Structure formats: structure tokens, C-alpha cells
Amino acid sequence: xxxxxxxxxxxxxxxxxxxxxxxxxxLKSIKLQENVNVVICPSSPYLxxxxxxxxxxxxxxxxxxxxxNVSEHKNGAFTGEIxxxxxxxxxxxxxxxxHSERRSCYKETSTQIAHKVNAALIAGLTPILCIGESEAxxxxxxxxxxxxxxxxxxxxxxxxxxxxxxxxxxxxxxxxGTGKTASSEMAQDTHQxxxxxxxxxxxxxxxxxxxxxGGSVNASNCEELFAQADIDGGLIGGASLQAEQFKIICSAAxxx
Ligand code: PGA
Numbered sequence: 001x002x003x004x005x006x007x008x009x010x011x012x013x014x015x016x017x018x019x020x021x022x023x024x025x026x027l028k029s030i031k032l033q034e035n036v037n038v039v040i041c042p043s044s045p046y047l048x049x050x051x052x053x054x055x056x057x058x059x060x061x062x063x064x065x066x067x068x069n070v071s072e073h074k075n076g077a078f079t080g081e082i083x084x085x086x087x088x089x090x091x092x093x094x095x096x097x098x099h100s101e102r103r104s105c106y107k108e109t110s111t112q113i114a115h116k117v118n119a120a121l122i123a124g125l126t127p128i129l130c131i132g133e134s135e136a137x138x139x140x141x142x143x144x145x146x147x148x149x150x151x152x153x154x155x156x157x158x159x160x161x162x163x164x165x166x167x168x169x170x171x172x173x174x175x176x177g178t179g180k181t182a183s184s185e186m187a188q189d190t191h192q193x194x195x196x197x198x199x200x201x202x203x204x205x206x207x208x209x210x211x212x213x214g215g216s217v218n219a220s221n222c223e224e225l226f227a228q229a230d231i232d233g234g235l236i237g238g239a240s241l242q243a244e245q246f247k248i249i250c251s252a253a254x255x256x
Contacts (some may be wrong), residue, residue, distance in 0.1 A: 024057050032060065094214075170191060171235060
């Protein structure tokens with residue numbers, strides 16, 4: 001069974017045109033292991049510059065560009081939103097959907113997130129669907145219930161068969177930007193739960209969905225995390241803003 005690994009950079013509302021240049025130049029010389037994709041997700045104003053620069057520098061075809069959010073609507077009077085068609089036109093291939101910051105700061109619900117995943121799939125974009133529990137939910141042993149409640153509306157809307165084109169990022173909210181990474185055992189146990197949950201709906205699809213871990217991944221802990229049986233790479237925030245550190249993380253990923 002070949003399951004690809006993915007390392008995705010989530011720049012959040014950070015970075016500038018200089019970082020676009022530094023990152024592309026840094027990634028030019030990268031040696032990726034077998035069956036690995038790298039995705040860079042800058043803020044939307046930099047998508048175009050990144051696409052142009054990546055093309056000009058003839059970046060490895062395994063390196064793609066992603067957006068951090070997309071509208072569930074096709075077009076129309078939605079000030080500030082970005083459509084799937086706009087992303088397609090820019091040759092964007094991936095889109096992060098349902099990041100915990102979108103869920104908490106912008107009150108995105110699991111139903112709305114399911115609509116976004118559906119819109120992305122229809123447009124041929126690969127959604128990186130983020131799920132994760134809060135510290136209080138982990139402390140009160142609600143992690144599995146929370147993750148199931150975040151996944152089920154998406155399964156109901158798009159159908160489990162479509163998950164073959166979905167990437168899931170498990171990001172415990174308490175580990176994001178805090179320096180508190182989940183231990184590799186804890187992360188593996190939760191990833192195993194997610195895969196089993198998907199397997200209840202379709203075993204062969206579940207075996208192929210890349211499950212990324214996110215939350216304070218850095219150059220020192222990536223190797224141990226990526227070595228776990230159900231961890232297929234990472235969604236990297238802070239450490240993705242430093243080209244040298246990000247390269248180390250990308251080089252540690254390997255398809256399973
Ligand atoms: P972090 O962010 O690596 O800075 O913890 C991860 C994320 O929010 O995707």
C-alpha cells in the first residue's frame with residue numbers, strides 16, 4: 001500500500017514577498033524522500049507571487065501551492081472571500097479548511113466546513129481538513145467524541161469515497177503555537193482513532209488518506225512524529241516561516 005506523505009506550511013497571517021523568495025530559493029535544492037509532497041500555504045495576497053516564482057525557479061513538481069481558506073460559495077456578494085475558481089486560476093492545488101483559528105476566531109461550524117470541503121473537491125482542489133480538540137476537551141476525555149463530531153458532517157456531505165482526495169490534519173488546539181507538542185504516542189493513538197473512524201465507513205479509503213499531525217512541529221521533533229505508523233507528515237505553522245528549519249522537516253517525511 002502506498003500512502004503519500006505531505007508536509008504543508010501554514011504561514012497564517014505572516015510572511016512577505018521576501019519570504020516568498022527565500023522559501024523558493026531554499027526549496028530549490030531540497031532532496032525529498034519517496035512519495036512526499038510539500039505544500040506552501042501563504043496568505044492569499046502572496047499566492048500569485050509564489051506561483052510565479054516557483055515556476056520561474058522550476059521547483060520540484062512535488063512542491064505545490066495551497067491557500068489557507070476558501071469560500072463555500074461559487075461567487076457573488078461575499079466581500080473579503082476567495083472562490084475555488086480564483087484558486088484554480090492561480091494553479092493552487094491545495095486548500096486548508098477548518099483550521100482551529102477559523103473555527104474559533106471566525107466561528108466556522110463543522111457544517112460550513114463540510115460545505116467548503118465539498119466546494120474544494122468539486123473544483124479539483126485537495127482540501128487539508130483540520131480537526132482537533134481543545135485542552136479542556138482532552139482533559140475531560142472528549143477527544144474522540146469531538147473529532148468524530150468534526151469529521152461526520154464532512155463524511156455525510158461529500159461521501160466517504162471522496163475522502164480519497166482529502167488530506168486530514170489532526171491539530172490538538174492546545175499544541176498550536178504553544179511549543180507543547182503532543183507526545184508521539186499520544187499523536188499516534190489519536191491518528192489511529194481517526195483512521196479507524198474512517199475505516200468504519202470505508203476501510204480501503206481510510207488506509208489511503210494522509211493524516212498529518214500539526215501543533216508545534218519543529219526540526220527536532222519531526223522525525224519521531226513522522227515515524228509513527230499513522231502519521232503521514234505534518235501541518236507546520238511557526239517552523240514553516242524559516243526556510244532552513246522547514247527544509248529539515250520536509251526531508252524527514254517519507255511515504256508509507
Ligand atoms: P504551529 O502551528 O506549528 O505554529 O503550532 C500549526 C498550525 O496551526 O497549523
